Amino acid sequence: MEWGELRELILRRIRPSVEEERLVEAFCRRISGELSERLREAGFKAVAEVHGSVAKGTWLSGERDLDIFILLDPGYERDVIPSVLEVVKRYLGSGWVEAYAEHPYLQARIDEFQVDFVPCFRIRPGEPLKSATDRTPLHTAYVREHLKPEQRDEVRLLKRFMKGIGVYGAELKVGGFSGYLCELLIIHYGSFEELLEAAARWRRGTVIQLEVGPDPRELRRRFGTPLIVVDPIDPNRNVAAPVSEDSFWSFVAASRGFLKAPSEIYFYPREERPEAQEILEALRLRGSDLLFVVIPDSDVDVPDILWGQLYKAEKALRGLLERWGFEVLRSAAWSDEASRHILLYELESATLPIVEKHMGPPVEVVEHSERFLRKHLGSEDLISGPWIEGGRWWILTRRRWTGARELLRHHLEVDGGRGIGVPKRLSRRIREGFSLLLNGEIEPYLEGDFISFLHRFLCGRASWLH
Amino acid sequence: MEWGELRELILRRIRPSVEEERLVEAFCRRISGELSERLREAGFKAVAEVHGSVAKGTWLSGERDLDIFILLDPGYERDVIPSVLEVVKRYLGSGWVEAYAEHPYLQARIDEFQVDFVPCFRIRPGEPLKSATDRTPLHTAYVREHLKPEQRDEVRLLKRFMKGIGVYGAELKVGGFSGYLCELLIIHYGSFEELLEAAARWRRGTVIQLEVGPDPRELRRRFGTPLIVVDPIDPNRNVAAPVSEDSFWSFVAASRGFLKAPSEIYFYPREERPEAQEILEALRLRGSDLLFVVIPDSDVDVPDILWGQLYKAEKALRGLLERWGFEVLRSAAWSDEASRHILLYELESATLPIVEKHMGPPVEVVEHSERFLRKHLGSEDLISGPWIEGGRWWILTRRRWTGARELLRHHLEVDGGRGIGVPKRLSRRIREGFSLLLNGEIEPYLEGDFISFLHRFLCGRASWLH
Numbered sequence: 001m002e003w004g005e006l007r008e009l010i011l012r013r014i015r016p017s018v019e020e021e022r023l024v025e026a027f028c029r030r031i032s033g034e035l036s037e038r039l040r041e042a043g044f045k046a047v048a049e050v051h052g053s054v055a056k057g058t059w060l061s062g063e064r065d066l067d068i069f070i071l072l073d074p075g076y077e078r079d080v081i082p083s084v085l086e087v088v089k090r091y092l093g094s095g096w097v098e099a100y101a102e103h104p105y106l107q108a109r110i111d112e113f114q115v116d117f118v119p120c121f122r123i124r125p126g127e128p129l130k131s132a133t134d135r136t137p138l139h140t141a142y143v144r145e146h147l148k149p150e151q152r153d154e155v156r157l158l159k160r161f162m163k164g165i166g167v168y169g170a171e172l173k174v175g176g177f178s179g180y181l182c183e184l185l186i187i188h189y190g191s192f193e194e195l196l197e198a199a200a201r202w203r204r205g206t207v208i209q210l211e212v213g214p215d216p217r218e219l220r221r222r223f224g225t226p227l228i229v230v231d232p233i234d235p236n237r238n239v240a241a242p243v244s245e246d247s248f249w250s251f252v253a254a255s256r257g258f259l260k261a262p263s264e265i266y267f268y269p270r271e272e273r274p275e276a277q278e279i280l281e282a283l284r285l286r287g288s289d290l291l292f293v294v295i296p297d298s299d300v301d302v303p304d305i306l307w308g309q310l311y312k313a314e315k316a317l318r319g320l321l322e323r324w325g326f327e328v329l330r331s332a333a334w335s336d337e338a339s340r341h342i343l344l345y346e347l348e349s350a351t352l353p354i355v356e357k358h359m360g361p362p363v364e365v366v367e368h369s370e371r372f373l374r375k376h377l378g379s380e381d382l383i384s385g386p387w388i389e390g391g392r393w394w395i396l397t398r399r400r401w402t403g404a405r406e407l408l409r410h411h412l413e414v415d416g417g418r419g420i421g422v423p424k425r426l427s428r429r430i431r432e433g434f435s436l437l438l439n440g441e442i443e444p445y446l447e448g449d450f451i452s453f454l455h456r457f458l459c460g461r462a463s464w465l466h
Numbered sequence: 467m468e469w470g471e472l473r474e475l476i477l478r479r480i481r482p483s484v485e486e487e488r489l490v491e492a493f494c495r496r497i498s499g500e501l502s503e504r505l506r507e508a509g510f511k512a513v514a515e516v517h518g519s520v521a522k523g524t525w526l527s528g529e530r531d532l533d534i535f536i537l538l539d540p541g542y543e544r545d546v547i548p549s550v551l552e553v554v555k556r557y558l559g560s561g562w563v564e565a566y567a568e569h570p571y572l573q574a575r576i577d578e579f580q581v582d583f584v585p586c587f588r589i590r591p592g593e594p595l596k597s598a599t600d601r602t603p604l605h606t607a608y609v610r611e612h613l614k615p616e617q618r619d620e621v622r623l624l625k626r627f628m629k630g631i632g633v634y635g636a637e638l639k640v641g642g643f644s645g646y647l648c649e650l651l652i653i654h655y656g657s658f659e660e661l662l663e664a665a666a667r668w669r670r671g672t673v674i675q676l677e678v679g680p681d682p683r684e685l686r687r688r689f690g691t692p693l694i695v696v697d698p699i700d701p702n703r704n705v706a707a708p709v710s711e712d713s714f715w716s717f718v719a720a721s722r723g724f725l726k727a728p729s730e731i732y733f734y735p736r737e738e739r740p741e742a743q744e745i746l747e748a749l750r751l752r753g754s755d756l757l758f759v760v761i762p763d764s765d766v767d768v769p770d771i772l773w774g775q776l777y778k779a780e781k782a783l784r785g786l787l788e789r790w791g792f793e794v795l796r797s798a799a800w801s802d803e804a805s806r807h808i809l810l811y812e813l814e815s816a817t818l819p820i821v822e823k824h825m826g827p828p829v830e831v832v833e834h835s836e837r838f839l840r841k842h843l844g845s846e847d848l849i850s851g852p853w854i855e856g857g858r859w860w861i862l863t864r865r866r867w868t869g870a871r872e873l874l875r876h877h878l879e880v881d882g883g884r885g886i887g888v889p890k891r892l893s894r895r896i897r898e899g900f901s902l903l904l905n906g907e908i909e910p911y912l913e914g915d916f917i918s919f920l921h922r923f924l925c926g927r928a929s930w931l932h
Binding site: 252329349366383386390395396 | 670711712718722752753793795796814819820821835843849851927
């Protein structure tokens with residue numbers, strides 16, 4: 001299909017209709033108006049305002065997530081937040097949940113909308129922040145001022161594209177591009193296609209500045225991320241900081257692929273939900289070994305903290321396996337974010353030969369040579385040697401761990417993996433119980449989202465690569 | 467045992483008795499006298515002289531190898547050699563064998579002596595050579611002049627020590643220290659013990675000069691060997707050139723070990739001749755895989771050429787195995803120098819997992835990325851991916867060779883291994899027939915010297931390490 005035609009098809013799905021716009025705007029006006037009034041009545045110098053994609057006119061049709069910010073007069077300090085939230089609670093009556101990021105905020109379902117009520121302090125560009133959310137109103141204002149109305153669809157196409165290739169969202173689980181970053185990229189490059197043309201040629205350390213700012217080399221040194229997009233309302237902030245290296249290159253590669261052969265698959269990847277039996281068959285035929293660490297968790301952290309811990313644990317266990325000579329082909333972490341986490345490792349083989357070649361010191365270094373000979377000549381683990389080769393001592397020794405499962409079990413049982421770098425809270429969960437499953441033993445867990453996840457892992461290919 | 471006491475015990479075994487000296491000298495005098503007379507009668511300006519260790523008084527008791535050199539007048543050219551050898555043949559009557567190194571020479575057994583008759587041209591120090599053996603008379607003269615009579619026993623101790631630790635002999639098979647080199651080392655350091663004290667501290671690039679000569683740095687650059695001993699009768703020659711790195715460090719390490727705890731074992735290692743059943747049991751318990759390439763050979767080359775070819779072939783096959791991912795723990799070559807050669811490889815495992823991780827180009831490099839994707843996306847060998855990790859493309863592919871035996875068989879059957887670097891003559895033998903045997907399959911060949919060799923290989927430890 002021609003890109004022009006495809007573009008219209010996709011826009012038809014993601015661009016809100018006039019009725020939808022009217023509905024959302026009316027809802028926003030009502031809630032912010034009512035809440036502002038309640039705040040005034042309660043004696044607060046504060047107003048409720050809609051922010052996020054709705055405020056900027058860049059939301060995708062069907063999305064019903066709203067951010068309502070309560071802008072407090074700069075005279076207030078952070079200790080005012082609880083009493084402000086009390087006013088919101090009274091306004092909502094029931095059905096709210098108190099959540100906590102950097103400071104507390106409220107979540108509520110109203111009609112078909114999922115609304116976050118977030119207190120923040122009104123500041124002007126360049127002023128110091130009282131809370132991390134104080135920048136949001138400035139971001140809204142910047143985008144409103146610089147994003148032309150006809151560019152809203154460009155942002156929508158970009159967001160849908162990024163969702164499709166799996167790099168949308170600044171949360172730790174994704175490590176991708178935030179909505180605000182998408183808007184800045186469109187403001188900077190003009191359109192979805194112009195951005196993709198540029199991204200196809202992006203290199204590590206690409207610097208994007210919408211306002212005049214420091215030398216790019218200086219910014220590269222300071223931020224060190226593959227992509228640096230200076231926040232136009234705060235030159236000390238890199239809006240692209242959450243973009244992981246993998247997300248960055250995925251976007252670059254997908255941009256190239258898309259420009260060569262535009263396809264709907266970039267926006268709407270095929271959702272495959274294979275049967276458990278297919279997965280088991282694939283595991284059986286694969287030739288490698290898949291080792292799963294299943295961790296039940298009855299008290300899950302908020303996602304960003306949870307994923308931080310999972311990724312650290314994944315890396316820690318991978319490092320352990322590699323240090324003991326196991327060839328880790330790939331690893332990944334999965335969680336339902338509610339009751340169960342699974343770390344998985346694809347190994348060339350979960351068992352290693354018992355014999356291992358071990359390098360000793362150069363013969364030239366007298367004391368090290370003596371220590372090496374003293375240590376190994378009497379050792380029960382010595383299989384062969386020591387012999388001299390290439391100016392060094394060498395031996396064959398019995399390998400301590402020939403099974404990957406036994407190696408992990410040992411370290412997880414001792415202290416939940418704390419000693420090898422598993423974060424504290426997760427190691428506590430592990431000490432309460434875990435399973436180590438090899439290949440087909442994962443069968444009982446092949447359900448719901450995990451099946452799709454494992455299928456994607458086994459395929460190992462970006463959804464848009466065909 | 468005290469070293470003083472041990473030294474006497476060993477000298478008693480290696481120092482020829484007065485009767486032996488008398489016997490050997492009388493024999494030498496008789497042969498060289500008679501042969502000189504025959505040469506004179508035949509009209510040659512030439513004399514027969516004894517050279518080698520007997521001429522220098524450094525032979526070990528019981529050794530009956532003699533070098534008789536026929537020194538030709540410098541007026542002759544190399545084309546005279548055949549007619550000179552005719553005289554020797556007539557003198558010997560029968561029982562001689564014509565051999566060939568750089569030029570032809572004769573070998574004969576006379577009484578209990580094994581005698582080499584070697585023609586050479588009389589030169590003076592610094593004069594150009596007509597044949598490689600022309601230096602020998604000068605070496606004899608140098609040692610006779612500089613080695614004190616009481617130092618002959620020091621040379622004998624050194625030779626026996628070097629034989630004991632397996633580094634005696636400049637031939638390619640050993641890659642060790644020649645008799646002349648042993649004599650120069652004793653002349654330079656004074657005694658066996660003083661040499662060992664020095665060798666214990668030798669470093670790579672040790673330079674020894676008995677006469678004033680060039681800057682050591684210059685010599686290190688020129689020769690590049692771990693040990694450089696400048697020939698006092700030819701400053702352009704490194705007498706230690708044949709000393710391999712392994713022999714060098716073995717001597718250094720053994721010197722240290724001996725000085726710490728002198729023992730007879732350095733001079734006379736325990737000769738172990740295990741039963742075939744013991745070897746098979748050791749192979750079974752070992753955990754690694756031993757792969758043997760057995761090459762029958764009905765027309766064996768002279769040793770130095772043969773071993774050159776065997777070592778090259780050993781290395782070529784090792785390289786092949788390593789390139790295809792097999793972990794070669796050690797390798798070695800054995801030959802009876804008469805009818806059979808065996809290359810052996812100890813592998814962590816003779817089989818590899820079918821899955822292999824394969825690194826692609828950086829995503830940043832557009833054309834390479836495209837070529838990589840084009841090549842692998844449609845490939846039947848693709849198991850998983852391509853995915854992006856650390857800025858690069860990666861895939862899991864099916865390994866071409868999962869069995870070491872099949873890999874070697876393929877390359878040896880095609881062209882005798884010529885294409886991967888097996889030397890020509892040996893590759894011809896291989897094309898005539900070879901066996902690839904794994905572990906216990908070597909049983910039919912477990913006989914004679916090969917049993918001892920394999921036992922030492924499996925033990926892998928220098929004989930003096932205890």
